[in-house]
């Protein structure tokens with residue numbers, strides 16, 4: 197990584213081409229974390245677009261075995277659907293078999309002579325994004341090589357495993373292997389998963405997720421409560437927008453983790469995947485900005501206190517009850533967390549909202565405080581699935597529970613200062629659907645009350661849509677609904693309320 201800031205800016209603007217505008221409010225700077233960072237060049241408003249970025253390279257994510265997608269269009273294909281050109285890559289035979297873009301990589305890989313050509317090799321797929329860097333034009337490759345690269349044994353192993361799948365890999369050409377190792381490390385440090393915005397859609401969708409190298413976006417450093425959200429369109433363009441107002445000169449931060457993880461999980465994950473220990477204000481606060489996501493119940497009966505780490509920035513910290521001051525050492529806490537995590541995973545594996553809700557309503561209450569990250573995980577499961585899984589005729593009580601969970605998690609986001617983040621937009625949509633069910637199941641006192649309720653609910657839907665509509669990951673159901681609904685329906689609803697109030701309604 198040797199590149200001064202002004203050279204880097206020139207290279208980025210050149211790379212961005214039509215995606216760049218001088219109106220976009222970002223500037224490169226030296227970060228307090230030692231490397232580079234992005235800063236606001238003027239005050240930025242909530243929801244404002246900070247920049248659009250396009251990838252230097254994209255490729256399949258090192259993913260779950262069952263997900264095999266066409267390496268050209270990324271639609272799911274059968275494991276046996278292979279390119280006939282001898283490259284041993286999955287290519288859908290209906291659309292992409294003669295694709296121009298695929299030709300160069302097909303020629304390269306077939307010249308290396310894959311040992312197995314009739315079945316997809318996960319090792320080759322995992323290394324494909326790095327292999328694609330060998331085909332980049334010199335300027336793009338130079339930009340890639342100017343990005344930070346955290347080398348680790350895993351990045352080299354990934355390449356070595358792929359190389360072993362070819363009988364004719366040019367081992368005598370050291371520069372090829374060196375570039376593959378370098379790209380693998382750059383991807384490890386900087387790549388974004390261009391996956392759909394929500395886990396539940398990801399699971400249902402046939403669109404496999406990809407990883408892409410976005411050279412401007414990857415200048416953003418991490419904070420556990422970021423000030424931006426990002427999304428992707430169908431062409432892999434990435435859009436970064438403010439989740440809250442950002443003052444001129446402030447650093448623009450993204451997040452490399454999931455917002456509802458507790459401090460220990462976030463910090464261990466960041467250390468393992470991004471090679472740094474996060475010391476942000478959320479990590480430093482035992483209560484995590486009052487969210488208590490990591491808190492455990494005090495083990496001393498009948499104390500109703502919460503166990504919190506005394507020194508949250510030390511992984512070996514003792515934990516103490518905020519009421520009776522009982523202490524557990526870090527090993528004891530890890531054990532409790534491991535048991536709870538295993539318990540939660542078992543419940544989630546059953547994939548059944550009823551089981552998860554029963555669990556939340558009964559035994560777990562006595563073991564963990566309501567906002568603990570494991571409980572939040574279960575509540576999210578209910579939010580994404582209840583009413584969407586077609587499993588039961590859910591009752592009024594069930595929808596009321598889902599509504600309560602949506603409101604609780606929105607309050608948690610508020611407490612953390614998460615602003616207008618993507619998960620909030622997804623929860624808005626679930627809350628909207630849930631409330632539509634509630635009006636159907638619950639008789640409102642009078643027409644005016646029902647009409648008012650619907651106006652408020654429609655506003656939730658509109659807000660969710662305004663935040664998600666640009667994204668290829670917007671829930672398909674939301675997109676279909678918005679296409680069906682008349683654009684000015686909310687005004688019509690408001691007119692209806694007014695006419696009811698004025699007694700003109702028939």
Ligand SMILES: C[S@@+](CC[C@H](N)C(=O)[O-])C[C@H]1O[C@@H](n2cnc3c(N)ncnc32)[C@H](O)[C@@H]1O
Pocket residue numbers: 227229230231232233343344346385386414415416417418419470471472473474475
């Ligand atoms: C995607 S890069 C971010 C841009 C990088 N600072 C640069 O100069 O190119 C990710 C790397 O930045 C550093 N980094 C990002 N956020 C950090 C933070 N909150 N604390 C310490 N280091 C951080 C880590 O070295 C991490 O592996």
